[in-house]
Amino acid sequence: MITEVAPLTGSLIAMDATIGDSPTSVEAVFEKQPLPEFGELVTLRSMAVSVVLSIVFCFVGMKIQMSAGIVPALNMPASILSFFLLKWLIRLLQRCGFAMLPFTRQENMFLLTCVITCLNLSLTSGFATNIIAMTSIVARTLGDDPDPRDIMDHVPIGKWMVYLFLIGMTGVLSTVPFNQVMVIDYKLLFPTGTVIAQLINSFHTPQGAYIAKFNFDFSATYIGLGMICPHIVNFGLLFGAIISWGFLYPFLETKRGQWYQTDSHTSLTGLNGYKVFISVTLIVTDGMINFLTLITTASINFYRLRKEQDSGLTNYIKKHPSLNYDDRKRIEMFLANQVPVSMPVAAYIICAAISTIAIPAMFSQIKFYHVVVLYIVIPVLGFCNTYATGLTDWSVAPTYAKFSTFIFAAWIAKPGAVVASLLASGLIMAALHISSQAMQDLKSGHMTQTSPRAMVTGQLFGVAIGSIISPCVFLAFQSTAKPNAPVGSKQSDYPCPLAGLYRAIGVIGTGGVKELPKHCVKFCVVAFCMTVVIDAIVLISQKRGWRIHSYIPSMTVIALPFFAGSFFTIDMCIGSLLLLVWIRMNAKSAEMLSSSVAAGLICGEGLFTLPSALLNMFKVQPPMCMKFISSGQEVEMRNQGGVGVWIRAMGVGEEGEPGYGAISNRNVAVAALRLSARGRRRRC
Structure with missing residues (x-):
C-alpha cells in the first residue's frame, strides 16, 4: 500500500546497469578523492536545499496520500532532484564568484537522507490516517452520532509538532544500535538502499551524470505515479475498482429496503457498512498473512545467519580475507565512524521518559502506562520490521499500526479509547517505518562511503524539519479545502480514504459496532476466505517457482478502491501503459529515463502546489472560472x-x-x- 509505501520496481534496479561501462570496482573510481570530513558533507548548502526539497515532497506525498491513499516510493525522484538542485546551486554560486567545496557523493547522500527522513515522517505523521481519523468529519462517515469523547477536532499545531518530533526521534534512535548488525554482520541487501547508492555513485562519475538532466512537467501527477508503481499494482487497483464500484456496490444498491433501510451515506447500518467492513477484512487478512510470512522467514534466516557468523566485529576484516576491494574500503570507513551504542540507547531512554510525560499531558485519552508499554515494544518490533525490510524491501509498519489500534482500543474499552488507540497506532507506525527506512539510508551511506555519524545527523535533522513542515502542510490543505467539503469528507478533494479504515478498526476494537446490515458478516467471511486462498496460491507458487504469482496483485491493493474510490485508478494505469509502450519502442531509454520523467510529472505539479496553496489561502481567484448549475437557466x-x-x-x-x-x-x-x-x- 501506499501510506503503505510501495517498494521500487525491478526496472529501476536494471537502470544503473545500463549507465556507461563502469569498472568492476566502484571504489577504485573514487580512490583519488579523499573522504570528506564531517563538516565537508554536513554543510549549510545541503541543509538549505534539503529544506526546499522536503517542503516540495511533503506537499506531493501528503497530497497523494490524502487523495488516493497510495504513495509510491519517492526515493528515486528525491535522489535525482537532490543531485540536480544542489549541483545547480553550487554552479550558480561559483558563477557569482563564491569559492565552493567540491560536490561529493557523501554530501549528496547526507542531503538525500534529510529529505527522505522528513518525507517518511510526513507520510507516517497521521495527517491522512490516524490524526484525521480522530475528527468528527471522519467519525460521521462511520456513524451518524459519534461519541464526542472520541473526537478531537481542534488541536493546536504546536502540539502536533511536539508529538511528531518525539515519535520521529523514537524511530531514528531505536534503530541506531542495530546499524552494525544489519549492514555489516548480516549483510542485508535493503534493495531500495542498494539501488539508491548505485545511482548516486553513478551520478558522481562522468559516465552517469548525464542521466540527471530532465524537464519538469506541471501536470499529470497520477500518470507519473503510475509510471513509478509496478504494473501489477496499477492494474490491481483497476481490478479492485471494477469489482467493487462496477459490480458489487451497484448490486448492493438494489437491496436497499431489503437488506438495509437507511439512505445515509455514513451510517454503518447501510451501504457504508458493507464498504467499511469488506475493505477492512480484505486489508487486515492480507496484512496478517504477510506479517506471519515475513516474521517466519525473518526468524529462520536470522537463526541461520546467527549460527554462521560471529557478532563480534573487532577482527571482522581479518576473519574475512576474501573480501573484495569495495567491501574492505566500505567496512573500514563504517567501523571507524560508527556511533557508540551507549549514545542512542541513552537518548532513547530520555526520549521515552519525555514522551511518557508529554504525550498524556497533551492528549488526556492516552495514559502514561500506555506510552511506557509502547516504548518497551517498539525496539523489538522495530528490529523485526527492519530485518524484514532488509530481506524483502517492504515495511509492514502499517500492519503493526492496525494491530495496535485494535489491541489498544480493546484494552481501554471505554469512551476515549478510539482516540487513544489512534494515537498509539500513530506512534507505532511512524517509529517502525522511520526506523526501517533509516536503515535503508544507512545501507546507501555504507555503499557510498558516507560516515554513519553524518547519516544519523541527517536523519535527526530530517525529523526536526519534518515535525515543523508536516503540520504546516496539513494546515495549508485544511485552509484551502472547500467549506462544504473539508479534509476527510468523501466529497473533499482530499478524502483521506485510509482515515476511515483506521477509525473503523478502533471502533470495532471497542465493541462499539452493534448493528450491521444484513449479510454483511457473510460478505466479510467470503472476503476472508478469498484472501486466504489467493495468498496461499501466491506463497505456494513462489515456493515452487511457478510464474503465476507474478500476475496476482496483492489483496491489499485490490481492496483499497473498495473504500477509497476508483477515481485515480485510470490515470495510474495510463502511466503504466505509457511506460509499457516506451519499453516496447526503446527499452534502454525507458529503463534509464522513466524514473526521471515520472519525477518530473509528480514533482512538477508538486512545485506548483505550494504557490497554489498560498494563492488560495490569500483568496486570490483565477482569472476565469466555469460552473455547471442545476436550474437549467x-x-x-x-x-x-x-x-x-x-x-x-x-x-x-x-x-x-x-x-x-x-x-x-x-x-x-x-x-x-x-x-x-x-x-x-x-x-x-
Whole structure:
C-alpha cells in the first residue's frame, strides 16, 4: 500500500546497469578523492536545499496520500532532484564568484537522507490516517452520532509538532544500535538502499551524470505515479475498482429496503457498512498473512545467519580475507565512524521518559502506562520490521499500526479509547517505518562511503524539519479545502480514504459496532476466505517457482478502491501503459529515463502546489472560472477581476440524483459557442 509505501520496481534496479561501462570496482573510481570530513558533507548548502526539497515532497506525498491513499516510493525522484538542485546551486554560486567545496557523493547522500527522513515522517505523521481519523468529519462517515469523547477536532499545531518530533526521534534512535548488525554482520541487501547508492555513485562519475538532466512537467501527477508503481499494482487497483464500484456496490444498491433501510451515506447500518467492513477484512487478512510470512522467514534466516557468523566485529576484516576491494574500503570507513551504542540507547531512554510525560499531558485519552508499554515494544518490533525490510524491501509498519489500534482500543474499552488507540497506532507506525527506512539510508551511506555519524545527523535533522513542515502542510490543505467539503469528507478533494479504515478498526476494537446490515458478516467471511486462498496460491507458487504469482496483485491493493474510490485508478494505469509502450519502442531509454520523467510529472505539479496553496489561502481567484448549475437557466458568472462565462446547465441534478456530474457534449458546445461569440468581458 501506499501510506503503505510501495517498494521500487525491478526496472529501476536494471537502470544503473545500463549507465556507461563502469569498472568492476566502484571504489577504485573514487580512490583519488579523499573522504570528506564531517563538516565537508554536513554543510549549510545541503541543509538549505534539503529544506526546499522536503517542503516540495511533503506537499506531493501528503497530497497523494490524502487523495488516493497510495504513495509510491519517492526515493528515486528525491535522489535525482537532490543531485540536480544542489549541483545547480553550487554552479550558480561559483558563477557569482563564491569559492565552493567540491560536490561529493557523501554530501549528496547526507542531503538525500534529510529529505527522505522528513518525507517518511510526513507520510507516517497521521495527517491522512490516524490524526484525521480522530475528527468528527471522519467519525460521521462511520456513524451518524459519534461519541464526542472520541473526537478531537481542534488541536493546536504546536502540539502536533511536539508529538511528531518525539515519535520521529523514537524511530531514528531505536534503530541506531542495530546499524552494525544489519549492514555489516548480516549483510542485508535493503534493495531500495542498494539501488539508491548505485545511482548516486553513478551520478558522481562522468559516465552517469548525464542521466540527471530532465524537464519538469506541471501536470499529470497520477500518470507519473503510475509510471513509478509496478504494473501489477496499477492494474490491481483497476481490478479492485471494477469489482467493487462496477459490480458489487451497484448490486448492493438494489437491496436497499431489503437488506438495509437507511439512505445515509455514513451510517454503518447501510451501504457504508458493507464498504467499511469488506475493505477492512480484505486489508487486515492480507496484512496478517504477510506479517506471519515475513516474521517466519525473518526468524529462520536470522537463526541461520546467527549460527554462521560471529557478532563480534573487532577482527571482522581479518576473519574475512576474501573480501573484495569495495567491501574492505566500505567496512573500514563504517567501523571507524560508527556511533557508540551507549549514545542512542541513552537518548532513547530520555526520549521515552519525555514522551511518557508529554504525550498524556497533551492528549488526556492516552495514559502514561500506555506510552511506557509502547516504548518497551517498539525496539523489538522495530528490529523485526527492519530485518524484514532488509530481506524483502517492504515495511509492514502499517500492519503493526492496525494491530495496535485494535489491541489498544480493546484494552481501554471505554469512551476515549478510539482516540487513544489512534494515537498509539500513530506512534507505532511512524517509529517502525522511520526506523526501517533509516536503515535503508544507512545501507546507501555504507555503499557510498558516507560516515554513519553524518547519516544519523541527517536523519535527526530530517525529523526536526519534518515535525515543523508536516503540520504546516496539513494546515495549508485544511485552509484551502472547500467549506462544504473539508479534509476527510468523501466529497473533499482530499478524502483521506485510509482515515476511515483506521477509525473503523478502533471502533470495532471497542465493541462499539452493534448493528450491521444484513449479510454483511457473510460478505466479510467470503472476503476472508478469498484472501486466504489467493495468498496461499501466491506463497505456494513462489515456493515452487511457478510464474503465476507474478500476475496476482496483492489483496491489499485490490481492496483499497473498495473504500477509497476508483477515481485515480485510470490515470495510474495510463502511466503504466505509457511506460509499457516506451519499453516496447526503446527499452534502454525507458529503463534509464522513466524514473526521471515520472519525477518530473509528480514533482512538477508538486512545485506548483505550494504557490497554489498560498494563492488560495490569500483568496486570490483565477482569472476565469466555469460552473455547471442545476436550474437549467442561463446565468452569467463573473469572477472578480476576471472573465464572465455563460453556460446553460441542462440535465444536471443535485448530488445523488440522476444526471449528477454528467455534462452533455451539447451543453459544453453551447458554452464554448457563447464564450467565443460574445468574447471576453473585462471589468473596467
